[in-house]
Amino acid sequence: xTAQVKVIKKPGRTVAEQVYLPEIAKGLGFAMGRxxxxxxxxxxxxxxxxxxxxxxxIEYPERFRGIHRLTQRADGSPRCVACLCCSxxxxxxxxxIEPAEYEPDDPRYGYERYPSVFxxxxxxxxxxxxxxxxxxxxxxxxxxxxxxxxxxxREHFLYDKETLxxxxxxxxxxxxxxxxxxxxxxxxxxxxxxxxx
Amino acid sequence: MSTTFxxxxxxxxxxxxxxxxxxxxxxxxxxxxxxxSAMIQDRLGPSRAAxxxxxxxxxxxxxxxxxxxxxxxATGIVAIVTLxxxxxxxxxxxxxxxxxxxxxxxxxxxxGLASVLLRVGYGVHSMIVGNGxxxxxxxxxxxxxxxxxxxxxxxxxxxxADKLLFSAGPIIALIPAIAAFAVIPFASTLHWDYLNQVxxxxxxxxxxxxxxxxxSINVGILFIFAITSTGIIGAAISGYASDNKYSLLxxxxxxxxxxxxxxxxxxxxxxxxxxxxxxxxxxxxMWQHQHIWGVFIPPLTLAAINFFVAAVAETxxxxxxxxxGESELxxxxxxxxxxxxxxxxxxxxxxxxxxxxxxxxxxxxGAWDVPYLYRDGFEFSLPFVAGSYSVPLVHWVVxxxxxxxxxxxxxxxxxxxxxxxxxxxxxxxxxxxxLCWKGLLPVSLLNILVIGAFMLSGWLDGWVxxxxxxx
Numbered sequence: 001x002t003a004q005v006k007v008i009k010k011p012g013r014t015v016a017e018q019v020y021l022p023e024i025a026k027g028l029g030f031a032m033g034r035x036x037x038x039x040x041x042x043x044x045x046x047x048x049x050x051x052x053x054x055x056x057x058i059e060y061p062e063r064f065r066g067i068h069r070l071t072q073r074a075d076g077s078p079r080c081v082a083c084l085c086c087s088x089x090x091x092x093x094x095x096x097i098e099p100a101e102y103e104p105d106d107p108r109y110g111y112e113r114y115p116s117v118f119x120x121x122x123x124x125x126x127x128x129x130x131x132x133x134x135x136x137x138x139x140x141x142x143x144x145x146x147x148x149x150x151x152x153x154r155e156h157f158l159y160d161k162e163t164l165x166x167x168x169x170x171x172x173x174x175x176x177x178x179x180x181x182x183x184x185x186x187x188x189x190x191x192x193x194x195x196x197x
Numbered sequence: 198m199s200t201t202f203x204x205x206x207x208x209x210x211x212x213x214x215x216x217x218x219x220x221x222x223x224x225x226x227x228x229x230x231x232x233x234s235a236m237i238q239d240r241l242g243p244s245r246a247a248x249x250x251x252x253x254x255x256x257x258x259x260x261x262x263x264x265x266x267x268x269x270x271a272t273g274i275v276a277i278v279t280l281x282x283x284x285x286x287x288x289x290x291x292x293x294x295x296x297x298x299x300x301x302x303x304x305x306x307x308x309g310l311a312s313v314l315l316r317v318g319y320g321v322h323s324m325i326v327g328n329g330x331x332x333x334x335x336x337x338x339x340x341x342x343x344x345x346x347x348x349x350x351x352x353x354x355x356x357x358a359d360k361l362l363f364s365a366g367p368i369i370a371l372i373p374a375i376a377a378f379a380v381i382p383f384a385s386t387l388h389w390d391y392l393n394q395v396x397x398x399x400x401x402x403x404x405x406x407x408x409x410x411x412x413s414i415n416v417g418i419l420f421i422f423a424i425t426s427t428g429i430i431g432a433a434i435s436g437y438a439s440d441n442k443y444s445l446l447x448x449x450x451x452x453x454x455x456x457x458x459x460x461x462x463x464x465x466x467x468x469x470x471x472x473x474x475x476x477x478x479x480x481x482x483m484w485q486h487q488h489i490w491g492v493f494i495p496p497l498t499l500a501a502i503n504f505f506v507a508a509v510a511e512t513x514x515x516x517x518x519x520x521x522g523e524s525e526l527x528x529x530x531x532x533x534x535x536x537x538x539x540x541x542x543x544x545x546x547x548x549x550x551x552x553x554x555x556x557x558x559x560x561x562x563g564a565w566d567v568p569y570l571y572r573d574g575f576e577f578s579l580p581f582v583a584g585s586y587s588v589p590l591v592h593w594v595v596x597x598x599x600x601x602x603x604x605x606x607x608x609x610x611x612x613x614x615x616x617x618x619x620x621x622x623x624x625x626x627x628x629x630x631x632l633c634w635k636g637l638l639p640v641s642l643l644n645i646l647v648i649g650a651f652m653l654s655g656w657l658d659g660w661v662x663x664x665x666x667x668x
Contacts (some may be wrong), residue, residue, distance in 0.1 A: 024621060031237045031620040038236040050241035 065127045066144040068120055068159070069167035072174040078165055079180060081112040081188035086131035094124035107183045120162040122148050138178045145170040152184060202405060210411045213322025214378045217604075223547040224340035226611065232336060233612070234619045242341050244336035247328075255330045258322060265318050272311035272599045277302050347540035355533050356387075359438040367534070367541035375546040377421045381555050382479040384409040384565045384599040385486070385572070392593040400574045409565075409596070410479060417477040418470070421556060422463055425511065427548070429455040432513070432520060435542075436530035447529025450626065451513060451520035456512040457633045464641040465503040469560050472657065478566035482564035489664040490563040494657065496648040501561040503641050508557065509617060510633070512549045516621040519629060554610035555603075562606050565599035580667040 017020045024031045038046050051058055060066070082099030100116035102109040131140050144167050148157060168174055181187070228243060235242025250258075283304070325332055332338075354363055388396065390404035414420055417473040429452055436448015469491060473481040480492075491497045521529040528534075531542055558564060569577050572595060578585035590598075624632065651657045 027620045028616055032616060034237045034239065035233065038239060047239045049239050050235075052241070052245075110468055165511070 021061035038138075060145050064145060065142040066146045067122060067127045067142070067148055067167065068125075068131070068164055069141055069144050069169060069174075070118065070161065071139055071141055071169075071176045072165060073180065073182070074175070076165075076174075078115065078118070078139060078161065079137050079176070080115050081137055082115040082118075083113075083136060085134040085136060086140055089130040090125075091130060092124050092126045092127060094121040094126075095119070096121075101180040111183050116159060118164060119161045120164065121157065122159055123154065123157040137180070138176045140170060141176070143169045143182060207408050207411060207464065210409070214383075214411065215375070218375055218378060218548050219544065222551045222607075222611075225337070225542045226547040226550060226615075227340045227343060227543070228337055230615050230618070233615050236618050237616075242336065243339040244333065246336060246338040246342045247331035247333045248338060250330040250332065252330065255326060258326055262322060265315065269311055269315040273308065276304055276311070300423075306535055306615065322375070332664055344439045344540070347537045350536035352536045352538065353533070355440050356565055358440045358533065359386075362434045362438035363533075364538070366431050366438060366530075366546055367430070367545070370431030371541045371545035371548070371662040373424045373426075373431075374545045376424045377552040378555065379411045380414060380417050380420050380478050381552075382408065382410040382482050382557055382564055383603055384596045385483075387596050388592060393591050395574065396590045396592050396595075398571050403548065408479060409600070409639075413477065413479060416478075417475070418466060418556075418560075419476060420589045421552075422459070423598050425549075425552075426455070426459050428545070431457075431545075432530050435534070436520075439530065439533035441533050443527045444530050444532045447520045447522065447526045447532070450522070450526075452528055454513070454517065454519060454629060456510060457630065458507045460635055461507040461637045461641060462504065463512060464638065464645070465500050465507060465643075466560065466646050468500045469649055471645070471652060472497060474623060478559050478564070482559055482566065485563040486566040490561065490566065490665075492561040493579070493664065494660060496529055496644055497561060499644055500641070500648075501557070503637050504642070505557060507633075507637060508553045509614065510629070512546060512553060514546065514550070514614075515618045516623050517629060518623060522623075550611055550614055551607065554607045554614065557610055558606040562610070565603040567598060567602045570595065570598060 012018075037169050038048060059125075070080055082097055084097055084099065087093070087095035087097050096117065096119045097115045098117035099113045101113055108114075127142070128144055132142050146167070151157065165174070169176075234246075269387060304541040354360060383385050387407040387409055388402050388404060389407060391402065396402060411422075432451035432455070436444045436446070436451065438443070439448075469481070470476060472491065472494060473484045475484070485491055490571045492501050513520050519529075520526075521531060525531075526532070531539060534542060572592075574588050574590035574595065576585050576587040646658075
């Protein structure tokens with residue numbers, strides 16, 4: 001099999017290119033065309049890519065990872081069961097959780113735990129989304145579509161449990177579409193601390 | 198003409214030139230260059246610098262809206278009533294239409310003016326209030342912001358720099374650029390005693406005549422060469438005085454580049470002197486006014502292109518910005534400069550752009566000459582067709598039109614320079630030098646021979662006579 005050699009012609013060797021002036025005229029013509037189109041052309045034909053940021057904003061894409069939120073149950077408590085999956089998965093180690101047991105008379109006692117402290121250092125977060133992937137309960141989400149509101153104080157970026165619970169998702173709700181069945185749920189009988197779901 | 202009159206008129210001219218170059222063109226160019234590049238590259242460019250009005254001022258503007266509408270409505274009603282009344286007068290009178298055209302014109306003009314004012318007021322109002330009290334003026338405030346930044350920045354001088362030369366550099370770079378304007382004619386001669394009269398087209402006119410240039414000296418264009426070549430010293434000594442290797446290299450590059458192109462610059466213009474037979478710029482302008490613009494004489498077209506290339510190289514801007522060469526020399530001779538000293542270099546560069554445009558337009562584009570405009574007004578005529586349509590104009594209007602057209606020509610040429618600046622990539626240093634010594638220099642020397650042959654063979658006279666006949 002003979003080698004297939006593709007000879008590529010060296011650019012810039014024709015007479016017109018060597019003289020240089022026609023090429024300059026060509027380049028100038030192109031630049032002038034852009035200039036006139038964008039300066040004096042009708043508005044529809046302008047191709048300005050600039051976004052005047054504070055006044056105009058580009059919608060973030062659907063799967064944009066914004067600041068975190070903690071989803072709520074129907075009663076407003078966090079869905080989080082303090083399993084520590086997210087803080088374990090977090091490569092930046094920005095999630096701090098203190099798990100706590102429910103009171104013994106609570107139906108959830110012994111069935112699951114809850115976070116008494118849930119804190120995310122948003123400045124340390126690298127927004128990789130591993131915490132969302134790791135969460136077995138769909139309790140932490142990054143679907144807020146917001147980035148951090150700026151502040152001059154470092155502690156303003158330590159988001160505690162209440163702050164995280166108070167951030168709605170992009171659709172404005174605090175819940176998630178995934179159902180969660182509490183102990184004593186009539187549609188799912190038999191869920192208790194011995195028979196989890 | 199009394200000495201006082203001479204002194205005052207010269208001072209006025211100097212002030213006007215300073216205002217136009219340093220006060221208007223240079224700051225606007227700082228903005229225009231960036232804005233134009235943005236438009237070429239599909240960006241918006243500098244457009245956000247704003248004067249933010251306090252909310253109370255906004256409230257006042259909003260309050261002024263109603264009186265404005267009332268004023269406009271009143272003006273409209275008055276105009277309509279006046280019109281009706283005038284037409285009644287016209288119908289009642291025994292004479293056919295005693296209502297004068299002047300009265301009608303005045304009414305219509307008044308009405309139109311009021312509506313234009315209203316529209317402008319409305320536009321300004323929506324521009325300010327609709328923008329949340331921020332006056333942006335499509336970014337024209339950016340030069341202002343730049344100037345403020347330049348003024349308040351630390352005026353840093355490198356510890357081992359030559360303090361005197363370091364400070365003198367920007368001044369030496371800026372002053373010659375402005376001084377070149379001294380010999381540029383901005384319009385034809387102004388005859389002070391006949392401002393409101395239509396002058397005869399030809400012939401001498403007595404009384405005080407003000408040439409519309411600061412200095413009418415017989416070396417004219419040579420003065421420009423002499424004064425702009427001192428700009429080399431500014432770049433070179435600022436490179437030397439900065440105590441920085443990169444600055445020194447930039448200064449050396451600037452000196453060698455500018456000296457080389459100075460030679461070409463002079464030689465490209467020799468054909469122009471030969472055709473116009475004068476070194477005075479006002480004589481050149483007058484020749485082009487009487488015959489045709491230099492750029493339409495074939496050898497001078499080539500000279501114009503050569504001149505433009507050499508002059509862009511002389512201003513040290515892209516594609517010839519090797520003295521700055523930020524990719525290899527950090528900032529060239531500008532490296533150590535900051536604050537207003539850098540601003541002076543910057544301003545000098547832009548004033549050079551303006552002066553280059555002015556010189557090019559005087560030499561090749563007819564200076565203040567407007568086609569069909571003569572000393573007694575417009576006279577339009579078609580080639581090969583008998584008859585013409587003339588509009589007589591008073592003297593000061595003619596001069597004002599010439600001045601405005603000269604500024605317009607300068608603006609067009611500046612625009613073209615900015616276009617070149619944003620379209621072409623930079624040369625390599627050896628390419629720059631070979632373009633100068635092996636390209637432009639032989640071509641302009643040959644061009645001298647060609648124009649000589651052109652003149653000796655009588656073709657030039659034939660060419661000029663042919664065009665004279667057509668226009």
